[in-house]
Each structure stands twice: as structure tokens, then as C-alpha cells.
Amino acid sequence: MKRRGRGLASMWYPVGFTVAANPSGAVVKVNEDGTAVVLTGTVETGQGALGVLSQIAAEALGIAPNDIHIVSGDTDTCPMDTGAIASRTTYITGNAIAAAAAMARDTLFEVAAGMLGVKASQLEAKDHKIQVKGFPARNVPIADVALRAHIVNGTPPIGSATWNPPTVPLDPETGQGKPFGTYVYATQIAEVDVDDETGEVEVLRVTASHDCGTAINPMLVEGQIEGGVFMGLGFAVQEEILFDKQGKQINCNLTNYIMPTTLDMPAVECDIVDSYDETGPFGAKAVGEPSLVPTAAAICNAIYDAVGVRIMSLPATAEKVLAGIKAKRAAEQKQIPA
Amino acid sequence: MAQDLMDRELDVLDKERVAPVETLRRSDEALRLPAVAPPTALPLEPPLVPQVGEQTRAVGLRAQRPDSRNHGLGLTRYIDDIALPGMLFAKIKRAGIASARIKRIDTSRAEAMPGVCAVLVGSEIPVNSFGPSLQDQPLLAHPIVRHAGDGVAAVAAVTEQIAQAAIDAITVEYEPLPGVYDALEALKPESYKVHGGDTNVYASKVIKRGDVEAGFAQAYRIYEGRYYTPGIEHAPMEPFTSIADWDANGRLTIHASIGRITLARCDLARTLAIPISRIRVIGTVVGGNFGGKNEIRHEPVLALLAKKAGRPVKGRFNRVEEFVASTIRHAFHMDYKTGVTKDGRLIARQVRMVLDGGAYCSFSETTLGKACILSTGPYEIPNSLAEGYVVYTNKTTAGSMRGFGAPQVCFAYESQMDEIARDLGIDPVEIRLRNMFREGSMSSTGQVLHSVKVKESLENAVKKFGWEVQS
């Protein structure tokens, strides 16, 4: 019969490299019409990085994300970037882009200050306008300012910046130090049905609550969490590279290397924790890798809750779970009733 | 199989013979035109509706991805969708034996095949080693093969089929060597040493805080467990694909599905022994990464084939190569020992872990470091000691994969946490709340933590799930 169980797991995860420098550079160029082009050396690997980065640039310049065009992934045209690794793009590349955009914006402020008759420090960029702080009615369209900067003042608004998270090397003996700029946190809870006659585990739903700092784009954050739960599910109950005694892989194809399909995927309930990290761009941290970290532990704890079998080695295949159930029954039968 | 193919071919021939004359004529006329399919209709509606209104922030918007229009229309151009004029196709011959010395490679039959334009073996590569921390990995094994997925020779030919046939025509004579196929075996002094020397351990890490023995001495109970997690394949849907193209000035352009283009450029310069300024790496849209596409794989081989052949060369891993010749997630053996007080506070934790690094280092050092640092879990533990080792084995190279060791240690520390909670009769939520990091907590490396939201994540998850805490 099917037995239901629930299990939870929490985790912490750092953003960026361990101590090692992992800088990002960025260039932001505001065009004559107030739209902008961003140059970054990172590469879109599916996570939606370019969308998030254009939202960061747009926020800094007071324009819309689709006013931004991002040129990425070309060593000839783009400034150095350590790349799409270690969940670092939003936090580190994002910080570089925010700083570069702020530099270009400062040029716009200088130009607008003359147009509005105020000091540059009194200005802010919002809704395609440069406006006086506290007096939004006193404004000029960003397009007018940008054009003037190019063809009248002769100061095209171009900003460039680099950013690298501050770290302190680890002591080689004790490992004490400050290896990362910041960390993210998460908790996931899994609900499973375990068939106690076959050992088969069905994951019914996973509730995933993640701290990623400010969610620059909540839709993409959900996408990362759902994908992470999927990968954690495979890690928990299905995936394993098998080797023969001579070190050759024996399930090296998608027929025999089992990973979750649409039929295995549980319902995912996403929650984004209200959070703001002052070292990140507009308070953002990361979500890419962390989303899969706690899933397997939560599922295995749920299996224990359902049938009392502690999984010590992944994946929790039906064979392993059933063997555990049988061993438990045998042990119980041996016990002399009190 | 061959018979089956032949039957199918005969079927097709029969069909052609009986095809009505009009059909043939029609086909014939159609063939006079280039066989180009009708174009994709590009809808008139603008792809991205401006979503920023009056006094609306860009940050926090559920804005559409800039690439989603192309994705949906099938117009996103991955590398395999790019064809340069005169481009050749490369294939790499895999060793298929995990530990051996190459005695002789005979490429003469391959070189003589019509349509084969270039053949390459390891000894021809200027600097035949790469790696992000230790440069211990050859592009084509020479003369020692250290795992079954090692490449031993490469061919560029006018079609993929001819390249494959040429690879099959290359004969390699091996002298089998002993090997080691288990991480714990590899730790033993008498084990075969994958890279020579006197040990298979190539990286180790210690993270130490407080006095773990004193902590255990004070503990109300001590829990011990050995946990294991296996090797995992990244399995991105897009296999590794790259194109190498030289211009007349000796400048190389590499189109690659790599997430770290600057590291790739450094590795290319080093292995090809040319200046960085002569290399351009274009990272096209990557069809899934998950850590597997963070370093070069076959790009210098393609570059050398392209140089020999004088034409651009594309290489695409098949799905089997994607498993055996790329990196995988490290298998972890973990011993956890945790001392707790009567009310469920963790006061001491000792972790020992051995990582199966496979044949080459790749991102093992980073993975080990992160795993050791994170092995305490998101909990304040005054006394902790984590020691980790990565060992060489004659298996598929382990490298970076989404989480860098964190999913492995999380499986261990959270499984043990559940065990402790049940044994002490404390609700799993409650025991975590008692131990969790808070703002200003010190981590296992003594780092003072800020923007700590682990308690909030637990509370939110508990509420959303509907978990009733037993007090």
C-alpha cells in the first residue's frame, strides 16, 4: 500500500568563487534616443541572465528593460567577465552593470543639470525622464538629454565599471577567512507516496522557499526554482552514472540514464523570501544553483517519514527503498515483544 | 542491421521506379530551384511590449525574456545551426579503455579515405594539457590513456559520416595498464597511481573551528553516519558543439557553447601557443550548461584540424561522448559525526569526505572547497572540523556541476538532522530553528554573515506547505 510522508531540508549557498578573484566588467552606452547598449562578457546559458541584466541596467538608467540591448559573449567586443558559473551573474555582473550604468547616468545628469538649472546631484532618472528629486514635474525626457549630450555638449554618456566580491583568503591550516561576498538560504519541503510493496517513490509536491535577495525578475526566479527541484528530484531518486569494473560507463545514453520526465515531476510551490542584500545590485543575490541543493535531502527525509527507511546512498531507487523496508520488517520480527 | 538498411534502401528504390512520371517531373522541376524551405513568418506584433509605466520600477518586473520570441519560433541560433562556407565536420576517436599506454596509432587508412581532409593525434598538439587549476588534462591522450572517454585521434572530413568512418579506420595499439576504479581504493598506498607519483590525492582541504573533541566530550548524544552520492551527468539538451575558423592573418575565431569565454580564450592561447590577441571566442547561446560547459573541451583540436585542412571545422559530441568525454558531478563519500545537547543544539560536527575526481582535476579544488565550507549546514556549530580529499581514479573526469558539492553535503547534513530530530523527539522544524544561522552569525570559516534569511525561508515553507509543528 502507498504510504505518505513529508520531509524538509534547509541549506545555505555562497555566491561566486571561493576567495579566487572572479571579476566582471561592463560597458553601458546610452544612445542618442535614450535607449542603451550594454556590453558584457557573460553568456546566456538559458537561465535568463540577459533579461535580468537588462532589468538592472534599465533600473539604473530609469528606462524600460526592452530599451536595453545587450551584446554578450564575444571576447573581441565585450569586457572581461568570469562567466556563467557559480551563480554569480546577477550578483557580480549585475553589480558591474549597475555601476557602469550609474556612470553613464552621471553624464546625463550633468547635461540635464544645465537644461533644468539645478545641480547634477539633485537629479534622478525615472520613467524615461531626468527629474529633480522631490519635484518630478520639473523634468526633461531622457531622449532629449541623451541627444543633447551627443550632439551639443559632446559628452556621449558611456560608463564602464568592474566589480569583484571582497573576500579574505582562508588560513591554510584552519580554513578561517571570508571566502565569499554573500550567501543565499532556502528551505524545501517534499511530500511523497512510497509503495511499501514495490519501494517505488512518487514525489507529489515540493514547497520551495528561497532567499535570493531582491528578485530582479520573479518569473525567472520561479523558473530556476522549478528547474532546480527537477534536477534535485533526479539526484534524489533516479540519476546515477554506472561504471563497469573496468571503469567504463554502462548507461551512457538517455535511454538508460534515467532522468525525470513530465510524468515524474511533482507540483512545485515557489516562495520567494522578502530579502535585500545591500552588497548586491538593487539588493539581489542569486538563485541558479541553490535551487537544487536541498531537494534530495527533503525527499529522502520524506521517504523516512513514510516507511521508516533511512537512505544513506543516493539515488533512492525502488530497489533500495524496498530492501530497506524488508530489512526493517525482518528486524522488527526478531524483536521480542515487551 | 545492415540487412535492414539494405531492405529499406531497396524499398526506396522500388518506390522511385513506380513513381508516376508526373511526380518525377514535378520533383525534377522543383530541384532546379534551390531546396530552400518557405521562410519563417515573423509576426507583425512587436516582440516585447514595454512594461514600464509611470513610476514603475524595472527591477521586480515579470518581464519577458529577450530571447523568448526567437526560442518560440525556432529561430534561436545555436552553434549546430551555424554553417560556414566549406565547413568540415570533425570526429574524435575515444580510447574505450580506461588505463593504457598507447603503443602505436595507425592513421594511414583514414588519411587515404576520400573526403578526409585532416587527421590529428596528441603528439602534434603544441601544449597538450589544460585545466582551470591543474593543467593535467590532455586534449588527445598521449601516450597515457587515463579514462575510457579520453580522445586519442581526431579527423576532419567533408561529412559527419565520412569523419565517423575515418575514425573507425584508425587503429590504436594499447598496452593495458593497471587501473583504479574506486575513490576509497585510490586512497590506499598500494593503489595504482593514475598520474604517477606516490599518491592519488591531488587536493585536500581543512576547515576548523573551535575544538571538535572538546565538543564531543560535552555532547549528550553523538550521531554518526556514512553517506554516499553518485556521479551525475549534466545532460544538457544541446551537446558540446564548436566551430573553429582561421583567417589569413592567422587569427582564430572559435564559436563555442561555453559559459566562460575568457577562460576558454586563455586555454586556447596556451594549448595552441599563440597570443591571446589572435583568438576570438564567441559564446553563442548555450543550450543548457549546469556547470558542464565552463571550460574548453575539443576546441583546440578543432582549431588544429582547421589549420591543417585550411577550412573551418565544426565538432559536435554525440550523446555518448556527452556522457563519457565531458565532466560529471563528483561522487562523494562522507562520514558525518555530530554531537548534540539534550535540547537538540549541535555542539560539535566532524566531517570527512572523499571525492571521486576521475582522471583529471578540472574544477575539483573548487568543488572540494565549497563542500568543506558548506558541510556544517546553515547552522551555528561552535566546534567543527571538515577534512576533504579529492582522488584520481581511472573514471570519467568530475568537474563543476550546479551546486559544486553543496547538494552532496546537504543530503548528508539534512538527513542526519532528521535522524537527530526523530531520536530526540523534537519536531524537524523546531530543531532547525534552534540551530539556524541568524543575522551576524559566524560561519564555519569565521565569516560574519549578513542578510541571513534561512529562518524566514523555513517559516515560509512551513506555512505554504501546511506543516503543523509539534511542540
Next chain:
Amino acid sequence: MIVTLTVNGELRSASVPPETTLLVMLREHLHLTGAKTGCDVGDCGACTVIVDGLAVNACLMLAAQADGRTVTTIEGLATREGLHPLQKVFEETGALQCGFCGPGVIMTSKALLDHTPEPTPQEIRTALTGNLCRCTGYVKMIEGVQEAAAMMRSPQSPALAGQSPALAAPEQK
């Protein structure tokens, strides 16, 4: 040998070697690169196209087997007037991440909706089980197919106005 197909509503021929798969013919001879080579052995579904109303793995079908048939690829789904509802919903919800599996997922879903206009979530899951995705966890895809089905059932759907007759659901054989 000469293979003639109706591709996305128009007749096209190409001279291909007999061992050519439909996938290679589409990608290399007709330059329709929407269908992807993910595994080339029918495991991943990234090459899915619709042949005479049925979703097939183009890597498993010889071009010759498709001779004289009607093939619809991802490139043939949208019109000048609008996106197919599946494309529209997937775009708005970020249902695709790296996008490599996307053409296959969308074509499988289209074949499903052509025959089953009101699929249950379970029917959608069953239909998509042969399309592997490593990024998304399928969540937004499954929801997206449901949403697109609802859009297609509502007669005033603007997205449907642009559907060309050539792409209307073919009759089942």
C-alpha cells in the same frame, strides 16, 4: 534520391543520399534548423516535427519515409498576423529557458492540441513524456499548454485569426 515533401504548406524537393534522416534533410538540405539534434537516437524529442498530423522524432524517420507527406516544423507555426497560441503563452510565461528542447516541446504540444482540444494535465504530461528538458522542470510548459488550449477554444482568440488553412489541423488518417 529525390524526396518531395509538403513543408509548412509548400511543396519542396531535395536530392539526398538514401540514408538521410528527415532531420538531416530538414536541417541541412532545407535549412530549417528549428528541429534540433539532441541525441540522434530518438530519446530526447528535440527533433520533433509533425508528419501527417502525428508528432514524430525526425531523427528516427528516413527522409524517404516522409516522401509525399505533409511535414510541419516549428518554423511553420506562426504567421505574419500572429504567433501560435503555444508560442505566445510560452513566450509570455518564460516556459523555455535555454530553449533547445523548445521546438520539439511546442510541436508535440501542437499535435496533442490538434487531436485533443481539451487535454487534462495528465494528458499533457503523457504527451510530453518523450520530450526531455533539463532546465525548466516542465512546470511552466504544462501550464502553458493548458493555457494555450483554452485560448484556442475561445472563438474570439486573436491569435487564431492568423492561422493559415495549410496549417489547420489535418484530418486523422
